[in-house]
Amino acid sequence: MLLTRSKTRIFLAILLLFPLFLYWIISSDSNIEDASEAEIISGVDYFMKSASSKEFNKDGELLRTLKANELNHFPRAKRTTLKQPHITLMAENSPRLTSESLSGIAYDNIDRFDLVEQVIVTHNPTSPIPSVLRTSSLSLYQAQGTAKTNAPVEITQQSNITTATGMIINYKMNTSELLSDVKGTFHAK
Amino acid sequence: LPTDRKQPIHISADSARIDDNTGTTTYKGNVLMTQGSMEIRAAKVDLYRKKDDINLIIATGSPANFRQRPSKDQPITNAFGEKLEYKIAEQTVTITGQARVEQDRDTFSGERIVYQMKKAIVNAYSGSGSSGQRVKMIIQPKAN
Numbered sequence: 001m002l003l004t005r006s007k008t009r010i011f012l013a014i015l016l017l018f019p020l021f022l023y024w025i026i027s028s029d030s031n032i033e034d035a036s037e038a039e040i041i042s043g044v045d046y047f048m049k050s051a052s053s054k055e056f057n058k059d060g061e062l063l064r065t066l067k068a069n070e071l072n073h074f075p076r077a078k079r080t081t082l083k084q085p086h087i088t089l090m091a092e093n094s095p096r097l098t099s100e101s102l103s104g105i106a107y108d109n110i111d112r113f114d115l116v117e118q119v120i121v122t123h124n125p126t127s128p129i130p131s132v133l134r135t136s137s138l139s140l141y142q143a144q145g146t147a148k149t150n151a152p153v154e155i156t157q158q159s160n161i162t163t164a165t166g167m168i169i170n171y172k173m174n175t176s177e178l179l180s181d182v183k184g185t186f187h188a189k
Numbered sequence: 190l191p192t193d194r195k196q197p198i199h200i201s202a203d204s205a206r207i208d209d210n211t212g213t214t215t216y217k218g219n220v221l222m223t224q225g226s227m228e229i230r231a232a233k234v235d236l237y238r239k240k241d242d243i244n245l246i247i248a249t250g251s252p253a254n255f256r257q258r259p260s261k262d263q264p265i266t267n268a269f270g271e272k273l274e275y276k277i278a279e280q281t282v283t284i285t286g287q288a289r290v291e292q293d294r295d296t297f298s299g300e301r302i303v304y305q306m307k308k309a310i311v312n313a314y315s316g317s318g319s320s321g322q323r324v325k326m327i328i329q330p331k332a333n
Contacts, residue, residue, distance in 0.1 A: 027244070103275070129240070158259060175208050177204070177205075178205040179204055182200075182204060183199070183201045184200045186198040186200070187197045
């Protein structure tokens with residue numbers, strides 16, 4: 001009698017624990033899946049070291065070259081972070097704008113490239129008197145052919161210096177707008 | 190001053206537009222430009238560069254103002270007009286639109302005035318035809 005009671009107890013315990021055991025197995029599987037998926041989405045799905053790329057338009061004209069010490073793509077954030085990016089933007093087959101910075105962000109679905117920290121932009125690098133812009137952040141819009149910042153800028157061209165706050169460069173039209181607080185010093189020859 | 194020509198040009202404004210195709214930079218809003226003792230105040234200033242050297246400055250305002258001390262022992266020359274054209278190589282300022290120049294207590298006005306900075310000479314011109322603005326000069330008696 002004693003035996004059958006203990007057997008029934010064991011049987012009851014199994015009966016009670018089985019659903020719990022089943023639930024545990026299912027949820028842990030999905031957790032593992034979530035975890036790996038989470039890691040892919042919130043983490044990096046691919047990265048490159050010493051990355052270098054060239055972009056051409058449909059007529060085979062070179063539009064842009066991009067180099068970076070390191071590039072990491074974040075699928076969930078739909079963006080790529082770059083270390084020491086160096087970009088050359090072309091217009092009519094000549095380099096119109098070269099830009100570099102400590103870091104950069106490219107966006108998967110937006111035509112925008114953010115240069116961040118110690119941004120140096122050379123306008124018309126092949127001209128006899130190129131102008132060099134220094135600022136803390138700059139966004140490049142390649143399709144529009146513009147570059148924009150709201151930060152303070154300093155532009156040097158030979159010995160002439162101009163400072164301002166906020167700037168819009170239209171590098172296809174070869175014009176620039178200085179948005180406020182403009183100061184310039186030009187040395188007479 | 191005679192040394193003004195060799196001094197750096199300092200300019201400040203609310204905003205500016207740089208056109209690398211024409212070599213022109215247009216400054217707008219409370220524009221103040223100084224070069225040694227020379228000062229230009231205007232609503233808008235167009236600065237023309239040729240091979241990175243500034244050769245022409247056009248200031249417009251209501252009025253725009255140019256002032257400079259020709260030499261240590263001469264009084265400040267003050268010029269007013271809707272448009273001032275400063276040709277750097279020639280060192281001349283051409284004033285049009287309600288043009289008026291004041292030197293000490295003497296005043297000159299006319300349709301167009303050309304001020305020669307090196308010699309502090311004022312050439313005033315009247316407008317053509319009967320409707321043109323005539324040249325007017327007021328020379329104050331000098332104390333003996």
